Amino acid sequence: MNCHEVRELIPAAIDGELDKGVTPRVSEHLTECPKCLAEFELERATKSFVKRRLKSLPTPEHLREKIKTQLSHETIGERDHTSPVVRSPRIPSWRMMLALGGGVAIILLLLAITPTKSRHSHSQPDDDNVIHQTYNNFDGILDGKISPQIVSDDPIAVNTFLETRANFRVNIPRMKEYKLIGGVFSQYKGQNIAHLIYKHNRDCIYLYQVKLQDLFAGKALQLPREATDELLRTGWYFENHMPDCSLIVWFADSTVCCAVADITRDKLLAYVKGDQ
Amino acid sequence: MTAHNTSLTDRSDTRTKHKEFEQEAIQHMDILYNYALRMTSNTDDAHDLVQETYLKAYRFWDKYEKGTNIRAWLFRIMKNSYINRYRKESKEPETVDYNDIQNFYNTIRYESSDPNDLQEKIFGGLLDDDVARAVESLPEEFRTVVILCDIEGLSYEEIAEFVDCPIGTVRSRLHRGRKMLRAKLFSYAKQHGYVSRALKD
Incomplete structure (x- = not known):
């Protein structure tokens, strides 16, 4: 595998999404090529930094409740709709x-x-x-x-x-x-x-x-x-x-x-x- | 003569559907909420977007094909609403100076062997708001995969289904997205003076 091929697979290697077949070849290249290894480590560091800093937040309880209440006034399908449009949209250009x-x-x-x-x-x-x-x-x-x-x-x-x-x-x-x-x-x-x-x-x-x-x-x-x-x-x-x-x-x-x-x-x- | 007469069977049918929707769709609200939050960069807009998505999904619940990925279905409804409501002119990737960051890493590579360590030194001083701002500055298609993969932890397969493109595209967008993100974080850190400080340490 050359550098170009390995670079393309770096995200997959970081995210545990590499195909079994190519894994040994990617890891072999990384041990031999300091440039690709640096690229790999930087991308991994970026991912883990973002992951650590931006947590997935829970939906606020009041939003959840609001939606449930709204749904109970709605009907499924295209018949008998009586509830008004929720908000006034911005008409785009x-x-x-x-x-x-x-x-x-x-x-x-x-x-x-x-x-x-x-x-x-x-x-x-x-x-x-x-x-x-x-x-x-x-x-x-x-x-x-x-x-x-x-x-x-x-x-x-x-x-x-x-x-x-x-x-x-x-x-x-x-x-x-x-x-x-x-x-x-x-x-x-x-x-x-x-x-x-x-x-x-x-x-x-x-x-x-x-x-x-x-x-x-x-x-x-x-x-x-x-x-x-x-x-x-x-x-x-x-x-x-x-x-x-x-x-x-x-x-x-x-x-x-x-x-x-x-x-x-x-x-x-x-x-x-x-x-x- | 019209469809306006709701019979008793219709009503119990509605109840079943309602229950089904609650059980299947409501549980995925968190991922939609987070995506909405990072896409609109605004809590009020995110609330509106989630609300609109669920109301629409509920109205068109009979269009959902049972057994298919419901998260992907909901996500696509949200994406559609987002595009119609919030997307401004389609944003070209900002020009980021990769040379700047590359030169920096090249100079310090010999001094610090652990990029994690180094990155923490430089980026560690950034506020969470800075990090959020950096993610939100990414062009939409790159932002989407970074949010879904790095923040929400979805698999490539599911992301591919969400955004309706091949896995290879997801991978390359992630690669480029993270690279842009790193450059963005680096430029913020530089503005705050963290970069020169990290070098002195």
Whole structure:
């Protein structure tokens, strides 16, 4: 073994992580090479110094209790969430969002959604109407003009990305064979909107989500009167732009969700309810 | 018609899940707390981060695959929250003057045979806060492995699972991380005048 190979293995030798096969060769080299031995001893000394000085601390009891109490008010899964978001997040800059990485691949534009088969347009007036915005965004997605800011099929990663920015509890429903592919956060006249994109083959379900309070305050975003009435009466509102294009609005916890897809109403309903 | 009607079976199901979560996840709070503390360098932020991690883990408990490493799962949720909330611009490794420290060790190698002894002489005067500050100054990926290995005592295999990279990468990050750390500690010791004092002794 030469010095270079041994240097690479020094941490393993210090941490007791050397493979049995190489151990004799490493120790042989260390006895013969004072430079590598010094390197080994320095690194070992650094480790033991840090270990001695920075102890692993126990979690403060009040934090532990606080978390347990909070959990007892929570529910598991994506249903019936009523508790508020714990703290107000700091909305980070766009630049920072671009710098995100880690376990989640953020691939802007690269993973633009490929346009689907030739199709009709859903185009609607560009105004405050949530339903119009949903159709227009859906077009944007199908045309590849809107791409996810976070590309991930991990609902926790997408949820964290969106909730950190949106400051409301974002629902990520499961849509059976439609796979979550990512999300977008945006603002419209100061109101936060979370968008989810699901795909199955070349078909797409798009979900627009906004805080119920924001919507009903009516400061910027609006729901048409008939949709609001229907929602309050039954919890659901349906629209068929074309026979094979459906839009559904419903209440989910503290948000209003608006989903659209080029499939029949019954199919879309089954997907958003996740019970088929 | 909606999912809002909670039936009795749902409720007992929830109780079982709650119990399961308490038994499996709560016990790993210490490692998450310590990691949060060293990553945010701030007790309040660390509390928030641990809290957020547990709430999220609980909400998505049905996404956890039974039998897989739960610590790694929780850790990844925390890392994700940390990235979304706290990570500023991705930090380039600070330029550290390795020559400075290397020259120093070369001069004194003949005088002191035990690096442990020597290191204690030079670094011994540093406060725990200095040491914490030195660890916290490391770029994130190096800091993570140093915390998990040297402070929390995890195996390479588990660290690799936590940070989702090969064992060889864990090893090389540790090597570089400790080297940067040593240089950092050395520069603090030099500022405090411990280095020249150690030489005189």
